[in-house]
Amino acid sequence: MSFDYDLFVIGGGSGGVRAARIAAAEHGAKVALAEEYRMGGTCVIRGCVPKKLMVFASSMPKAVEEARAYGWQAELGAFDWTGFRTKLDAELDRLEAIYRRGQSGAGVTVFDQRATVASPHEVRLADGQVVSAKHILIATGGTPFVPDFDGREHVMTSNEIFKMEALPKRILIVGGGYIACEFACILEGLGTGVTLWNRSPLLRGFDAECRDLIVEKMAARGIAIHTGLVVQHIRKSEAGLVVTAGDGRSETFDAVLYATGRVPNTAGLGLAEAGVTLAPNGAVTVDDWSQTNVPSIYAVGDVTDRIALTPVAIREGHAFADTVFGATPRQADHELVASAVFTRPEFGTCGLSEEAAREIEPVEIYVSAFRPMRSAFAGGDEKVLMKLVVSKATRRVLGCHIVAPEAGEMIQLAAIAMKMGATKEQFDATCAVHPTMAEELVTMRKPVRHA
Incomplete structure (x- = not known):
């Protein structure tokens, strides 16, 4: 049977664009992609990127306060939301253009309109056009959930x-x-x-x-x-x-x-009508290869409700393209995925919480809590917490949790060691970098409790 495309991707977010680009540019597939809003998806357009820029903006008053404590004659005026938003919009436009260039450079045909599944091998575009594809990838992400109430x-x-x-x-x-x-x-x-x-x-x-x-x-x-x-x-x-x-x-x-919370963005996509199994919350049910029960239809990213993180969606999209079009079967690895919560203080985490770990096996808990040098000198009341959850049996570090400025940067590096199966003794054998906050990760000698 002849198809218009080897692959049709519905959704132009992180997972979808990665799958489309790899399938087309590296594996020679004929690929099309449809996105009804803006290229880049939740993360780039209305999620991680603009949020992190707002985090930076919101940290400036504290930075000026600290500057005064360090001897600078620093003052801060009122925040100009309009000016910030104008610059933010321009930055998102720039990033979207990069995503578009990546698709066009790979030879992907982009449809700037909504697409739905018409059959296991057909996609219907908003303009009424129906195109066929050997494989269909659902990468429509998630959408905010608001309960039904008056107002x-x-x-x-x-x-x-x-x-x-x-x-x-x-x-x-x-x-x-x-x-x-x-x-x-x-x-x-x-x-x-x-x-x-x-x-x-x-x-x-x-x-x-x-x-x-x-x-x-x-x-x-x-x-x-x-x-x-x-x-x-x-x-x-x-x-x-x-x-x-x-x-x-x-x-x-x-x-x-x-x-x-957010829910998988599958409403009105025609998936159930095409025979695809959906979870009660609308998530696309997939196996470890991101394949649905309909062999020609796959799904990656938040729409599958596995791990709703941008880097995970990217890896799932890449693994899908390599498996289906690159003759190099591989699965995305969902074990020990680090993440960061950009609160103040920031929170970086990888692996099991203390509560989850002690339900599985006996563990030792190592904790160091202290005032960081920078804020302590400035008279601040910030508190840093470093925590390791360690298996008593294997000595592996099962969980690493950091509450501190730039915790996201630190947890990324700790996650590498954890992914390699590092033990507490290997953490201990690593010489500290002084004076830093992160050195506490390798200087905690005695557990504070056993669980």
Whole structure:
């Protein structure tokens, strides 16, 4: 049977563009890709990249405060959101152009419109055109979830926050995951009064000792944190958005940001009609090769609800292209994937939390908590926490958790050692770099507890 394309990719995010480019440029496949919004996906356009730039912006007041403590005559004026947003938009345009050049340079045909699955080997474009493909790859990512309640039309999500016309003076953030906590810290740093409501404790699922320290420091900076709350309704008034919780309390805010999680973006894609098995939350069910139960249809990235991280999607897309078009079968490795939460303080984590590890086997816990030299000299109250979770039986480091400035940079390097199967004794045998925060990872000699 003859097909219009060897591969049709639906979704122009990190996983989709990597799969398309590798299949076309390195393996000679005839490839098309459809993206209904902007090339680059959530990470580049409305996620990791603009968020990290906002993190940098929000850190400047603290940097100026420290500069004064170090002898500089430093002052900081008001934050210019419009100026920042203009520059941010220009940067995202630049990055999107790079993604587009990467596709065109690889010979990928790009359709700037929505595409859905018409059959196991057919894709229907928004303009009505139907094209055939030997293989179809679903890479449509995730989308913010907002529960149904009276007044939900008044809220924004992480998709819209980068497009705000002005910074709100008072904002309610609903949610308790890393996105909610990151934006709480960002907006507080930019001068917004932040209140955070969630039905359960914040950062659930992360190491509890680290989580507790982050939440403590968030509260100390003036973020009003309330757990056990659920929004009942929101109404618009002259004073702002009046939000009423289940316990009867009402508060008024200039804006409400919902960060209550993300769900796989599969609604209306035609996958179920094509016979593809979906999980109850809409995720595309795939095997270790990213293949669905329909042999011609694959899926990578957040849409599969495996590990919702950009580097993971990229690896899955690359492995798919090598396997299907490069005659070099390989699976994406989902073990020991490090990640960072860009709160203040920042949190880097790899491997098992203490709570998860002790459910599996006996472990030793090593912890070092201290005031970092830079902020201690400046009179700050910052606290760094370094933590290793070690198997008693094998001595392997099962978990590494860092709460500190630039924790994301440190955990990347620690993850290499962990991926190689490093033991606690090998950490100990590594000479420290002094004076640094990271040296504590190799100087913790005695466990603080056994679990």
